[in-house]
Amino acid sequence: MASLRASKTASFLRSWRRSDISTSLCRSWNRPASQAAAAAPMEKLLIANRGEIACRVMRTAHKLGIKTVAVYSEADADSMHVAMADEAYLIGPPAAGESYLCMDKVMNVAKESGAQAIHPGYGFLSENTEFAELCAREGVTFVGPPASAIRDMGIKSTSKTIMSAAGVPIIQGYHGEDQSLDRLKKEAKQIGYPVMIKAVRGGGGKGMRICMSEEEFETQLESAMTEGRKSFGDDVMLIEKFVETPRHVEVQVFGDSHGNYVYLFERDCSVQRRHQKIIEEAPAPGISEEVRQALGEAAVKAAAAVDYVGAGTVEFIMDKDFKFYFMEMNTRLQVEHPITEMITSTDLVEWQLRVAGGEKLPVAQEQLKFTGHAFEARIYAEDPNNSFMPGAGPLLHITTPVEGDGVRIETGVRQGDEVSVHYDPMIAKLVVWAADRQSALRRTRTALQDYHIVGVNTNIKFLLDLAAHPEFQAANVHTDFIPQHKDQLFPQSILSAQTLCHAAVAMVTLQQSRTVRRSQITQDPFSPFSWCSGARVNQAASRQLLLCDGDEEVAVEVESDGGMFVVRMDGVEREVVAEMKEDGDRLSLTCTIDGVKTSSTVIMQGNSLHIFTLDGSHELHIPVPKYLQSTEGGASDDDAVAPMPGVVERVMVAEGTQVEKGDPLVVMIAMKMEYVIRAPRSGVVQRVAFQPGQTVNRGTVLVHFKEDEAAHD
Template identity: 70%
Template sequence: MSKHTGFFHNLNRYITQRRHGSTYSPIQKILIANRGEIACRVIKTARSLGIKTVSVFSDADKNALHVAMADEAYNIGPAAANQSYLCQDKIMTIAKQSGAQAIHPGYGFLSENVEFAEMCAREGIIFIGPPSSAIRDMGIKSTSKYIMSAAGVPVIEGYHGEDQSDARLKKEAAAIGYPVMIKAVRGGGGKGMRIAMTEKEFDGQLESARREAMKSFGDQVMLVEKFVERPRHVEVQVFGDKHGNYVYLFERDCSVQRRHQKIIEEAPAPGLTEETRKKIGEAAVRAAKAVNYVGAGTVEFIMDKHQQFYFMEMNTRLQVEHPVTEMITGTDLVHWQIKVASGEPLPVRQGDIQMRGHAFEARIYAEDPNNSFMPGAGPLLHLSTPETDAKTRIDTGVRQGDEVSVHYDPMIAKLVVWSENRESALRRCRAALLDYQVLGLNTNIQFLTDLAKHPEFMAGNVHTDFIPQHQSDLFPVHTTSATTICQAAMAMVLRQKHVRRELAKNTLDQFSPFWGCDAMRLNQNSTRLVNLMDGDTELHIQIVTNKDGTFTVSFEKNCFNLTASLEQEGERTYVVTVIDGVKTRASVVQLGNSLHVFTTEGARELRMPVPKFMTSVGEGASLGDAVAPMPGVIEKVSVTPGQAVEKGDPLVVMIAMKMEYVIRAPKAGKVQTVYYKSGDTVQKGVPLVHFQEDAPAT
């Protein structure tokens, strides 16, 4: 663009804005009212635009990455979100104190809070989000469905009435027909949402949904609607500006979920016809226009097997999975948010937006998929990620040494990949997952890898019941191959030799044979015994160093002749082996008494046995006690000492990682001791309820 062309372009834009009663007001400093990866994400775009940033942080986040990245950072209180990140007055005070002209709320916390958006308007601070009226209309599901129906957007009919008595809700559920979905009208992110498959389940699911909704949103009003079995969850990214312009940036498929929360997303949705793609995009734009939407929003639809779609809800904020849309459209949606909030028109029209290739986002969480995806917390003792480039992107808010806190969402990172088509994008996703290394806590990386190579997922046959339907395939018993065992043992031996050689360099006689300490014998090959534990299996491995420099490794019924060496690439150490002419390479990390081997098979852990004199039995729960499955806060105690319970009865309700968990009786019996009360913080593995010991048989 020449200087003169640029001048007339800006002049025309100015005239257009004046015609619509709006002028461009450039933002020079933004406060990000959030934490973690989304705060870091916003900071990166703001920095690229020359905009200064202000971070806020709780006591738990004082050393967090988003604090280090921002130009300024302010403490806003204790770790609990309701005393820090949800405190509107504190955040507004800091915005004024720092001189920020705008606040970006990210997602979660205050991003869809009507009162906060209104506060920003009153205080003259730009809220980088939609007007409060749109948040209000779309934030209450019953209201949003009325508006959508009037706008010609397909909706699933249900009960959205004011009578919130248990009897009325149950009556409406029976009229709709089971199964039904019970939803908090102000819900989002899977919170306050339960499925009642039968009338017998309804009361318990309603109580649980209300309790979680009150905790998350301060509101327990519910709606009941028909639950579409095995539906797809397809959502459309929309954008509006202050000049009446609207576009959609195609759709994302977020069907594969656990606990009604997404773990892997893709764009575009697999298998959609171009006719359906156009219809659902235009329906999403009608939804945005109906509430005079401004900024980035997502219209979520339920889609049946015939590609008939129905409005579910509108998220009036940037979505966690927005990067896949950016990858297939070549856009920066945060940049657009800032432009639109400043008063500028959208930079493109619908016809200008082209879809290219395919993208996946895999959410890497601190959780245990083998224990009902129970979220976890703890330190990131080792963190090494795949290399990033134009086709591989990692959005994260943590570094090695940071801690995943019990107070917030357990997400570690978002791994986003792009390629020319779905098949090659999925291959890239699997390869990147295998290259991701996280140690110190449980993660879902292996599960995501198994999911990404499942034949039905590869074929695009996805729906919201995908995980339950393919439960046995997605949770296989992973065995450690003989090759991996060889690699672990050789890495251990070679690393010890390397350490001894490095130590010898600092001595007066670095060539002394005594530095070898390698069991050398005259006229005999050096033999070394290595003991490792593969789960509960003891491995007694014999490693013979042959005269030609090769090794013979024997254990159980295996015997391999191989060569082995160590390679260093950046911060990673690889053991390279050649067995029967086949060269393999594995990254090996030692933490404490464990060897973690990362190969194309996935990650495997082999432990070095600890002598019995170095172990002790600590205080803990007795066999059959109810224990805390994760760190968290006790929300409700349902039993008292002396009370008889049946197996499966609810004992305690815990809140952890913003989710509610019901701890149930592991057996029938009589409660002897309840160790904690409502409001107490507990650590993983501590006993919560102790049962009376069974009387000995006479």
């Protein structure tokens, strides 16, 4: 096994500035002498994960003086978590099934490195019963609950039975073994439509369908079963009453091996897309202290019922009357755990490591209090305007908000890294705390405005629009929030005259700077052709520009004289006074236009201008002359193309296959999700461009059809 030893450096550790949350509770948690003698000290920890959670665990481990071991795939050789670790080991190819999910490979690294414990993070092996059992057999501490708890809570039908017996409120439903179509239809009718069809081993919204009527039951059931088989290798379903416009409220619980349990209050994760969380807050808004206590006590009952140890999250569905019902228990640390840390001044990873070492919980329930309000905004490489389609590619430029003063950034990438098609497309988590909800929300919006990413599409602009929505500000949240407010959350993008003026001034300035830089490295510095400065005698320099906003072209004329500009477009002339600061192809710009002063940051990458303003980001393109454009491999409207970067998993057609419009052609895997590419029209396949296992970029032609005049009639 090849290995890479990556020594952490003081400068790298200094680059992660801790938030202003207090850690006094954690620092005061000293190991009792009796337990210290019984449990071997944890000196080296293997993190069986990647990305931001691996980095998050390492920060706490380093704080505690514990050495860290990373595992990585070939795609992650230069990643941030590898650089942070004291040791790092290559465990396989990029595909998770051949690297991060290989239990034997991970265990071999633990033995080779001498790690006494393994922290699984979340995802991958974190809720894998077999892996927890393997750790127990090999004498390696699994930083998580017992395998029995993972098993009991991992199967939804089993967990519902256990919760009902423990007195935890559960929603009406069928969790039986008879999986015949007739029995499932009968149970759904008895429960009453609408119903939720769920894979018993489901999670992350996979294997889940909402059925509104008996007429669509069979179709929705088959769809859920198919996805359950693909995602979990199991198509057993349960049927539950669907609560319309519910809230998704979850409780952070913690248990130790001495029978002690506490809850660290609740988080609201209602606003989701594709049944997956996008923004979370703690505590849940609008909940009374009585409901909060009832939620917490129900969560503790759930944990105690399965002899839970470590960090867990009990998830509830809550209706408009604040009645709540057990949904599932995630037997691991949650992605959104930082907001709980922010309001409770705790380090939950430290709690995990200490409890795994046999220590008792540091506090009793009555000692736990929360202060203020916190939000977590998940920043993804995805296109919200294209059904949140995930993306991949290089992170050419990253500028983040300043950490500290209630702002915390959890990430596993740096500028120059790449968002891989093989893993989750999350780039970072922006975590913000303030004294109250409105202050925290304002601070979140300000921080999002300061988060600039170039290279991939992101959801930052969408998060800004979401945080500014009046109903979100009023805390009227539920799981249908995004569909209900679709028109307001996906407004038509219209560039203001001020933004276009910023773009024109920035383009002239940055292109001139590029010309100067080129002249400085030319072989003939005295040649007049090396400058091309646009200088004029007795008149201001003038430039004719063409900027493309999507398919729309905007013609602009710019006259410049030092920091004074005249911008003409659509027959209107505007005087612009500009103050600017350049840093390579990055320009900080303040423009006074018709007496109004506005600021922006403009980044030029190739033939694209990325403009960041208070209302979000905009991308403009500079047209490439036709003689420089390559026509080779271009897609026509009748070709089947890749909607996102990904890996081809299956090809269902071959040359000469006759297909109908909508027939499946290719199955792609991107960011752990499966996408079926269907025929855009009826016709005959002329060429299949890729085979299973090959990686493709967005817009790449996958299947080309024969020209068929009749098909276009």
